[in-house]
Amino acid sequence: MHEINTPAAELADRPTPHTASAEAASAAIDAQTNSTELACSRGFAQWLAQHDLSLAFSSYQSGQLFLVGRFPDGTISFHQRDFVRAMGLWSEPGRLLLASLVQIWRLENVLGADERANQNFDALFVPRTARITGDIDAHELGVDGRGRVIFVNTKFSCLATFSLSHSFQPLWKPKFISRLAAEDRCHLNGMCMHEGQVRYVTAVSRTDVVDGWREHKKGGGVVIRVEDDAIVADGLSMPHSPRMYGGALWVLDSGRGYLVRIDPSTGAREDVAFCPGFTRGLAFHDGHAIVTLSLPRYLNFKGLPIEDEIARRGGQPWCGVQIINLATGDIVQWIRLDGHIRELFDVVVLPHVACPMAAPLQGAELSDLITMEAPPRALDAPGPP
Template identity: 55%
Template sequence: MAEQGLSLGLSTYQAGKIFLIGLQPDGRLSLEERTLNRCMGMTVQGDSLWISTLYQIWRYENVVPDGDVSSGYDKLFVPKVSYVTGDCDIHDLAVDADGRLIFVNTLFSCLAATSDTHSFQPIWRPDFISQLAAEDRCHLNGMAMVDGRPGYVTVVSRSDVADGWRDRRADGGSVLSVATGEVVAMGLSMPHSPRFHDGKLWLLNSGTGFFGYIDLDTGKFEPVVFCAGYLRGLAFHGDFAIVGLSKPRGNR
């Protein structure tokens, strides 16, 4: 972190904690944590930090001006806005080119935007999902932004019945194109966290423990690194991939 000049933010929904990890002025590790019920999705846009929780999406804003320090820290995030979504099992967040927050609404099997009048505004769903229902039909869980727009999503199965994905976790996973609705890769095991970086579509083939990328010409998953655990959460900084790793989840 010292070499790259960065800090890390991560969530762990079972413990209901977010962690901000950085370095103190003397080089020692700094760790700050806060409790947020079932926090999962996180994204940063400028001085804004967005976090999804069980019933809400929060926007935290940095109030320390560039170049200033507050109690030894160069950032201080305070809560400014909350959208009450109800339980949507939100997994992934991103801010699009228009400054609009887009999130993966896993429970309703769609991509959605925040709304001032409703729990959410659906903006896209897979062609095989016949209707919006709070049934987690395909476990739509990840979204890759391309040129400031949702480009690709990951699903655990192309199922259109309640919890239908649970029987296809071993090999039913797919990557879908948001623009066309087409399947660009299949045969994956619980894929998560797709990210378009440096001209490639990277993702976590979580059920197998492999981090790799999709060859968009062939639809084949190309594994790069095996990680002994269950993979969720992926970010890039320069040539570095930062991957979230937890214990294997068994049959849950």
């Protein structure tokens, strides 16, 4: 395992980003004066190739978006860009949405199917719009069937969308929240978008007082069905990232460290896999779950059940990404980060993208990056002689 502190990839005829051999499957990132060592499981690059995808994940602690893929020779590509307090991610073909401290960003892939940036990158995500929300602590987000961007407004304990003239437009709140206030009363944090609608949300507690959730982290968590405000599951420990996949409802029972499968009709639940870190961020692909893990913020998990479970197993907390086979519960591939970066947030799959990168938010790399959409046929037609 070794550490590489090279510049992040630029747009043309410049050094490529951090790479590592597929055999060693290790690399490192340079977070200004702080460094983080990145290690991958031996088969990680092959797994990406087998499933024809790459990954994007975020870290609000370091304020970065990470794009992980593979070069044609099988080496790992690990690319990063700065976004202050990078949190929720949403992916669509050719598009990424990213929640940050005061904005929600839309990034577009500007490359055609046969185009490459910096010789090797088959996707170049460029920031195109930023909707200003202010510091509302936006967590997870998604796009509904009407094309609206919906996000979890954690500070105001509600689901919200954009407003042309205001910070946000509230759409829904849990029935136990008496009114909207910037008080983070229940720590509403995760949402499940399914078939064009928000179906479920997670909250750390059912409290209706300012910051009340902090006293209920061990077992006060709930999964709520948005349609009728029904509590589908309770007694969870800091649940996060509800998702529908394969006809089941999945959730990260983060304070216990488990990926949990829930029957949405009965509420019956089953522990599928244990992850040795605080889990936030969940994606699925071809019978696998992709989960992001974080280290404890204050050196320990402060009485959460996960602390005893890790100790019982003789392990140590992780920061990284783990890929879980849902049929067996086995962790089949992983990325591990050691050093400056200690907390991750969300993860998404980028299908049919081998080697992604992103443009920066400022500087010559962005100002000189000018692309043009194909003109209308009439405009493209030859003029008069």
